Amino acid sequence: GAVVSQHPSWVICKSGTSVKIECRSLDFQATTMFWYRQFPKQSLMLMATSNEGSKATYEQGVEKDKFLINHASLTLSTLTVTSAHPEDSSFYICSASLPWAFFGQGTRLTVV
Amino acid sequence: AQSVAQPEDQVNVAEGNPLTVKCTYSVSGNPYLFWYVQYPNRGLQFLLKYITGDNLVKGSYGFEAEFNKSQTSFHLKKPSALVSDSALYFCAVREGGSTLGRLYFGRGTQLTVWP
Numbered sequence: 041g042a043v044v045s046q047h048p049s050w051v052i053c054k055s056g057t058s059v060k061i062e063c064r065s066l067d068f069q070a071t072t073m074f075w076y077r078q079f080p081k082q083s084l085m086l087m088a089t090s091n092e093g094s095k096a097t098y099e100q101g102v103e104k105d106k107f108l109i110n111h112a113s114l115t116l117s118t119l120t121v122t123s124a125h126p127e128d129s130s131f132y133i134c135s136a137s138l139p140w141a142f143f144g145q146g147t148r149l150t151v152v
Numbered sequence: 153a154q155s156v157a158q159p160e161d162q163v164n165v166a167e168g169n170p171l172t173v174k175c176t177y178s179v180s181g182n183p184y185l186f187w188y189v190q191y192p193n194r195g196l197q198f199l200l201k202y203i204t205g206d207n208l209v210k211g212s213y214g215f216e217a218e219f220n221k222s223q224t225s226f227h228l229k230k231p232s233a234l235v236s237d238s239a240l241y242f243c244a245v246r247e248g249g250s251t252l253g254r255l256y257f258g259r260g261t262q263l264t265v266w267p
Contacts, residue, residue, distance in 0.1 A: 046195065074254060083242065083259040084196075133195050140186055141244075141255055143195035 043067060044136050046144025053124055053151055061119045061147045063134030069114035070136035075107075078131040078146075087132075090117040124151040154179045156245050158258035165233045165265055173228040173261045175243030184246040185226040186255065187217055189239045196242060202226060213237070233265045 043066040053059050063073055071092045076084040088109050089097040096109035106128075108120040121128050129151045135141040155178045165171045177183055184203050188196040200211025207219040217228045226243060240262050244255040 044195075050193075081240075081260075081262075083257045086254060089254060131193070135196075135255075137253075140184075140198060140201050141188075141196075142198065143188070146193065146195045148193060 044070075044134065044142045044144045046134050046147055048147060049145055050148040051150070053149070055125055055151055056123055058120055058122045059124055059149060061121075061132055061134075061149075063117045063119070063136075063144050065115045065136045065142075068136075070117075071114060072137065073111060073117040074135045074137075074141070075109060075117075075119050076133045076135070078133060084133060087119075092117075121149065124149070126151045154245055154247055154256040156243050156256050156258040158241075158243055158261045160261050161259070162262045162264065165263070167235050167265050167267050168232050171230050171233040171237070171263065171265070173241050173243075173263060175226045175228065175258060176224050177226060177243070177245045178224065179245050179247055179256075181247055185217075185219060186244040186246070187211065187215070187226075187228050188242045188244060190242065190260075191239050199228070199241075233263075235265050235267055238263055238265045 045064045047062045073090040075087045077087050078084050086099050087102045090109045090111040092111045098104050111117040131146050133146045134144040157176045186201045187199040190196045199215050200209050202209045202219045210216045215230050240260050242260050243258040246255050
């Protein structure tokens with residue numbers, strides 16, 4: 041079946057640094073990918089829709105300059121958390137649709 | 153606007169007993185409905201979907217769900233629960249006609265199956 045691979049699974053970084061999270065579709069082409077953020081024991085919050093070859097569409101309240109999304113190819117979308125702060129610590133999940141969504145394994149980001 | 157409601161934060165059931173995790177939805181047009189399961193610190197795994205056809209949908213790991221249009225519900229069921237079924241379950245809906253559009257998730261239901 042279709043597989044979406046997300047890397048890294050977890051990352052710890054210092055405040056003020058940037059962190060890049062990769063989301064790859066391994067056996068299919070994904071023109072659209074989605075990035076979610078999940079707080080403990082809560083549902084997924086859609087952050088942005090990533091479109092191959094064009095700018096991402098961000099949900100209301102999500103800072104574009106803070107969460108940079110790049111979808112340069114049909115198999116790779118990246119989310120970069122810039123100048124990370126402790127409040128950015130969260131679980132980030134990507135997905136691609138085929139037509140139902142397949143999810144990456146998630147990335148646990150901890151900013152210290 | 154699309155929305156999904158999972159009225160129960162927590163469902164507890166004994167192993168071997170049947171389980172039900174409830175979901176109701178609101179969507180314009182025909183809905184595409186999904187159930188996903190999430191284990192701790194993992195992404196979501198697809199369980200089953202309803203697009204069209206039979207109202208009773210069978211999915212992975214012995215789970216099934218029944219689409220009820222009049223009640224706008226899509227409850228997840230399993231005849232005999234296993235301890236390994238303990239996880240967080242999400243119901244999701246996508247507006248019909250859009251196969252690549254975003255999903256709207258319920259808040260999740262934590263299922264605990266005790267031995």
